Amino acid sequence: MRPTTLTRFLLEKQREPNSTCPPELRLLIETVARACKAINHAIAKGALGDVLGSLDSENVQGEVQKKLDVLANELLVDANEWGGHLAGMASEEMETIHPIPNRYPRGEYLLVYDPIDGSSNVDVNLSVGTIFSVLRAPEACAGREVREEDFLQPGTAQVAAGYAIYGPQTLLVLTIGSGVYEFTLDRELGAWIMTDGPMQIPSGNCEIAINMARRPQWAPEVVTFIDDRLTSGKGPCGRDYNMRWTASMVADVHRILKRGGVFLYPADHRTPGKARLRLLYEANPMSFLVEQAGGASIDGAGRIMEVTPVGLHQRVGLILGDKEQVAELRGAVPA
Ligand code: FDP
Numbered sequence: 001m002r003p004t005t006l007t008r009f010l011l012e013k014q015r016e017p018n019s020t021c022p023p024e025l026r027l028l029i030e031t032v033a034r035a036c037k038a039i040n041h042a043i044a045k046g047a048l049g050d051v052l053g054s055l056d057s058e059n060v061q062g063e064v065q066k067k068l069d070v071l072a073n074e075l076l077v078d079a080n081e082w083g084g085h086l087a088g089m090a091s092e093e094m095e096t097i098h099p100i101p102n103r104y105p106r107g108e109y110l111l112v113y114d115p116i117d118g119s120s121n122v123d124v125n126l127s128v129g130t131i132f133s134v135l136r137a138p139e140a141c142a143g144r145e146v147r148e149e150d151f152l153q154p155g156t157a158q159v160a161a162g163y164a165i166y167g168p169q170t171l172l173v174l175t176i177g178s179g180v181y182e183f184t185l186d187r188e189l190g191a192w193i194m195t196d197g198p199m200q201i202p203s204g205n206c207e208i209a210i211n212m213a214r215r216p217q218w219a220p221e222v223v224t225f226i227d228d229r230l231t232s233g234k235g236p237c238g239r240d241y242n243m244r245w246t247a248s249m250v251a252d253v254h255r256i257l258k259r260g261g262v263f264l265y266p267a268d269h270r271t272p273g274k275a276r277l278r279l280l281y282e283a284n285p286m287s288f289l290v291e292q293a294g295g296a297s298i299d300g301a302g303r304i305m306e307v308t309p310v311g312l313h314q315r316v317g318l319i320l321g322d323k324e325q326v327a328e329l330r331g332a333v334p335a
Pocket of ligand 1: 116117118119120121211247248249250276277282
């Protein structure tokens with residue numbers, strides 16, 4: 001049987017009755033996928049391409065920017081600016097939104113992304129990724145330039161989300177609201193070939209992803225949850241859990257999609273409002289994928305995708321993965 005390429009998958013989705021993939025969205029996803037190939041190429045060059053290490057600059061969150069953070073951001077801007085499918089973009093590496101310049105046609109979508117997730121891994125040759133989320137530009141911005149408030153939509157408004165993971169293989173994992181599909185980059189052909197989907201998170205896996213060094217910041221409910229699983233044999237498995245932490249959410253979430261388990265980066269319970277992961281371009285797209293694969297995603301108090309954003313770079317606590325395991329913490333942990 002002929003392999004299904006990303007292009008064919010999207011075209012077939014476009015032709016379905018009541019399609020969730022109009023031509024502009026197809027073009028947008030293909031453009032993001034093309035930019036991810038360029039990012040993959042740059043990452044694979046490593047020291048030979050002079051892309052490792054940090055710059056002197058910091059991003060809006062006060063984090064030192066890696067060369068690859070900036071390069072990947074530019075690759076995504078350059079690829080998506082001129083196609084006519086977007087009204088604007090926002091990214092972890094840009095302080096404010098990037099409206100499509102007047103010299104190009106404007107489309108009806110908004111793209112938000114984290115160009116390199118897990119960037120501390122780049123210099124030590126471990127997996128990193130690119131996360132993206134697609135929203136519809138509100139009708140109110142027709143005829144005017146997009147504004148930051150146009151991007152402040154809950155995760156439930158996403159029309160597509162996905163990530164590329166640059167690991168032993170380069171993969172693109174995508175949802176357009178009807179299941180989750182994995183495509184592997186065939187480097188010789190330059191094509192994304194479907195290799196899994198619709199994906200379902202396997203239930204009952206006894207693996208947890210959490211940064212234990214943050215334990216002093218966890219709410220007591222999280223401490224009990226983790227202790228029960230790691231040392232007392234409590235929890236659905238009836239034996240002690242295993243732990244994995246790659247410091248790249250893309251890699252940790254990918255493992256959960258394939259193998260099951262839970263991922264936690266809870267908010268700091270001592271400092272209200274303090275958390276690590278960003279709502280619009282990290283938590284929301286990952287939550288959309290996880291829910292589409294039969295899992296659940298909460299900030300502790302409730303469903304992540306129902307959080308109303310108040311800022312472009314807003315952070316949230318995040319607990320996602322196996323539905324039954326996430327359910328134990330729903331409502332128990334302060335957001
Ligand atoms: P990074 O800032 O290195 O790009 O985006 C946040 C994130 O990566 C996640 O990918 C990752 O899970 C987390 O930070 C790593 O946090 P720790 O430094 O606490 O391990």
